[in-house]
Amino acid sequence: MKLKLFVFLTLCTIGFTTAQNASGNGVITGKVIDKNSQQPIPYVNVSVLEDSKIITGGITQENGNFTIKGLPLKKYLVEFQFIGYKKVTKEVTLSENNKTVNLNNVIIEEEAVQLAGVEIVKERSTIEQKIDRKVVNVGKDLIASGNTASDIMNNIPTVSVDPQTKELSLRGNSNVRVLIDGKPSNIDAGQLLQQIPSSSIKQIELITNPSAKYNPEGMSGIINIILHKNSQDGFNGSINSGVTFGETPKVNSALNLNYRVGKVNFYSNYGFNHGLNANRGHINSFRPNLENRQEFGGSNLNTSHLVKLGMDYYIDEKNTISFYTNQNIVAGGGDGYTTINYDSALLRDSKQFSYSDNDNYTQTYDLAYKHDFSKKGETLDFQANFSNTESPEKTDFKFNQTNPTSTRFTTNDIERDTDYLQINLDYVNPITESIKLELGAETRIQKITNDFDETISEPSESYNRVGNSNFVFTRNIHSLYTNFGKQWTKWSAQVGVRLEQYEIDGDFQNVVTSSNSTENINDRSAIKDDIFSVYPSVFFSYKMNDKNTFNFNYSRRVDRPSIGQISPIREWTTPLVESRGNPALEPQFTNSFEVNYTRTTTIGAITAGVFYRQINDEIGRVIYKNPDNNNQDIISYSNFDNNHAFGTEISANLKVAKWWSINASSDAYFKTVRGTVENANTGNQERAEVDVVIFNARMNHNFVATKKLRFNLFAMYRGKDLGLQFERKPMYRMDVGSTYTILKGKGSITARMNDVFETMNFSFDGSIPYRQTGAFYWESQTFYIGFNYMFGGGKNSALQRKQRDQNETQGSGGLL
Known part of the structure; x- marks a missing residue:
């Protein structure tokens, strides 16, 4: 009996010891080395996998060393990953006879070689479909299509830039928000995109159905432009300069500088635009008893300076504080004319001349703090952003009528002042390898003051009129959001909700005095609103295999009226047409649903x-x-x-041959528009409804002639659009261009001919409230020549890579 008990206890001890050895006595060690510099790399992610699943891991120390302890004695795959480097894997077998495995020096190699301190971009752009966004990785083919961000946007699937107004739209809708490195800009998007060099852009994210993390404004979503982050010690920079030849030459230049020393990174950017832009147009009006033709024309001379100065201070590997300021100065002015010729000889033809001066000064100050917790991926971000914009405008009008001749002089003096404060706090916690929680809060406070003075004088009739309109508008938005994400083997999901309290308060006062006492006015009115809204979002993604991915998402969005849409102060005027806002305008809410499918082939991706x-x-x-x-x-x-709208879209990014690649996309929208319009004959408001089908297409071909020379061919078609009151005619154009690399790859020269056949213009045909036709033209046919040069050099900084590159939304070193 004692012998049996002894044998039993012995076997238990052996089993326990074996199990103990198998469960936690294995050790893997080594050191990670950069292939080119032969220097150790800190903060490299080391993952230990069993049957393709991560069971443990760690990061390398400052000297590149790593140690993974407590491993069961089994066979493993060890992965080494670091941003900007190729992934390396090693097979390791831990056994009773080999409990400690030393991998010695593990050599990893950079994916993008650093040349003169500036990252070399890929030859061809690629498109990735992620759970909540489409990511366009900008390659040389897109950079060659234009010198600025505004130029290359027309080559991005479902994105358009109006060639005259520079207004940006996504899926045919201009209700889109633009972010730079994940942060909002207080500068007009059309102007900002012209200041960002195309070579500074790393990725463009198309977030057509944003999650609860983002502001819910903008029916068609968000365009997030991610800029290259300089990862070099020392001094680096780039310069871009170009001239566009239309009726007159126009200059666009940008200088980007970056200096990193120790724990401090300084950066500055300067953008300059100068040019005279001409436009013209006409409207034929068939209004009963007032049939006429209006002709418009003029030119505007604008000069803008955009300066950004900033600094990042890397307190340690877990804490970073950043500060930057933007100073945007725009001086503009121009002259224009409007002539009105009536069909009836009984009506007096007229001509109006205008001379204007427009200035804009925006100053922005931004403070950000980022903390990385000990747990990988757990972060806390704080940002405070304040801006002030002053935009005075003075316009003199001279209005002449014939038969008999009379002249009226009018002066409009406008003062606009805007204060904007935004504060964000965001927290991210990867609870497990497959579960992530996001929490955040945001406050936005805006105050806008518009003061409009008008003086009218008609010397021949001894008539004078003086008016003042003042509009003070405040808008406060307070938000809380949460997102919860979960990943399975082939599935991933994300659900979120955003709560917002929206408060507006507006006060409008209008005072008019005239030599004709019957015109004296003293009116005052107010608008006030207080709305609490809930904005949910749901995302699902199913990756069938490496070639097939499906996405489904839903979110609730809102389009809140802008100051220009609600201000009763007129925006512009002609003798027959005036533009003004509507103080009674309500927010527009949208429920948006999407389903996407991405197919990866041997020659590219189709979505x-x-x-x-x-x-x-x-x-x-x-x-x-x-x-x-x-x-x-x-x-x-x-x-x-x-109303409702639905649509389909398809885009492709294909490498047809080594020398030929194609970016192509097309979309079709179907919508029903219902509303109330005015009947010109009766003056009554009537119900109207119209079904609309809109088709758009674009194709961008890139041809590589030699290692240094490439050509580009771009064509686009924007189909007709039908509204309740008029139909917009189709628009189309074709561009050709080429880029030649010089100075050992550090520089390039780009030449491009836009709108080769001069077919791009805006024309319309309306029937409500009465028949009108018209067209507007601008300098669409232009020739551009530009030069880009990258300079500087330095040693890679692994700490800076970790802190800057890992967080794409860190707003540093770029224009904002």
Whole structure:
């Protein structure tokens, strides 16, 4: 009995010892070395995998060494990953006879070789479909298509830039927000995109259905432009300069500088634009008894300076504080004319001349702090952003009428001042390898003051009129959000909700005195609103295999009226047309659904998708008679009925041959627009409804002739659009260009001919409130020649790579 008990205890001891050895006595050690510099690399991610699943891991120390302890005695795959480097894997077998394995020096190699302190970009752009966004990785083919961000946007699937106004739209809708490195900009998007060199762009994210983490504004979503982060010690920079030849030459230049020493990184950017832009157009009006033709024309001379100065201070490997300031100065002015020729000899033809000076000064100050917790991926971000914009405008009008001749002089003096404060706090916690929690809070406070003085004088009739309109508008938005993400083997999901309290308060006062006492006015009105809203979002992704991925998502969005849409102060005027806002305008809410499919082939990726939008109180343009002037129409905004829209789109990024690549996309939108319009004959408001089909397509071909020379061919077609009151005619154009690399790859020369056949213009045909046709033209046919040069050099900084590159939304070293 004692012998049996002894044998039993012995076997238990052996089993326990074996199990103990198998469960935690194995050790893997080594050192990670850079292949080129032969220097150790700190903070490299080391993962230990068993059956393709990560069971443990760690990071390398400052000297590149790593030690993974407590491993069961089994066979493993060890992965080494570091941003900017190729992944390396090693097979390791731990056994009773080999409990400690020393991998010695593990050599890893950079994916993108550093040349003169500037990252070498890939030859060809690629497109990735992620769970909540489409990511365009910008390659040389896109950079060659234009010198600025504005130039290359037309080559991005479903994105368009209006060639005249530079207004940006996504999926045919201009209600889109633009972020730079994940942060909002207080500078007009059209102007900002012209200041960012295309060579500074690393990625463009198309977030057509943003999650609860983002502000819910913008029906068509968000465009996030991610800039290259300089990862070099020492001094680095780039310069871009170009001239566009139209009716007159226009200059665009940008200088980017970066200096890293120790724990401090300094950066500065300067952008310069100068040019005279001409435009013209006409409108034929068939209004009963007032049939006429209006002709418009003029030119505007604008000079802008955009300066950014900033600093990053890397307190230690877990804490970074950043500060930057933007100073944007724009000086503009121009002259224009409007002529009106009536069909009836009984009506007096007229001509109006205008001379304007427009200035804009925006100053922005931004402070950010980032903390990395001990757990990998757990972060806390704080940002405070304040900006002030002053934009005075003075315009003199001279209005002449014939038969009999009379002259009226008008001066408009406008003062606009905007203060904006935004504070964000964001927390990310990867609870497990497959579960992630995001929490955040945001406050936005905005105050806008508009002061409009108008003086009218008609010497021949001894008539004088002086008016003052003042509009003070405040808007406060307070938000809380949470996102919860979960990953399975082939599935991933993300659900979130955003809570927002929206408060507005507006006060409008209008005082008019004239030599004709019957025109004296002293009116005052106010607008006030207080809305609490909930914005949910849901995302699902299914990766069938490496070649097939499906995505489904839903979110609730809002389009809140801008100051220009609600301000009763007129924006511009002609003798027959005036533009002003509508103080009674309500926010527009949208429920947006999407399904996308991505297919990866041997020559590239193809993405197809469908979407549906249910729109409540849709905001749209309306035209109605001016109640104070029966001969003048007012263009304003109104809330239409609840509408809906759905569409399909397909895009492809293909490498047809070594020398030929294609980016192509097409989309079709189907929508029903309902609302109330004015009947010109009766003056009554009537219900209207129209079904609309819009088709757009674009194709960008890139041809590599030699290692240094490449050619580009771009064509686009924007189909007709039908509204309640008019139809916009189709628009199309074709561009050709080439890029030649010089100075051992550090520089390049780009030449491009835009709108080769001069077919791009805006034309329309309207029937409500009466028949109107018209067209507007600008300098669409231009020739551009540009030069880009990258300079500087330095030693890689692993700490800076970890802190800057790992967080793509860190707003450093770029224009904002």
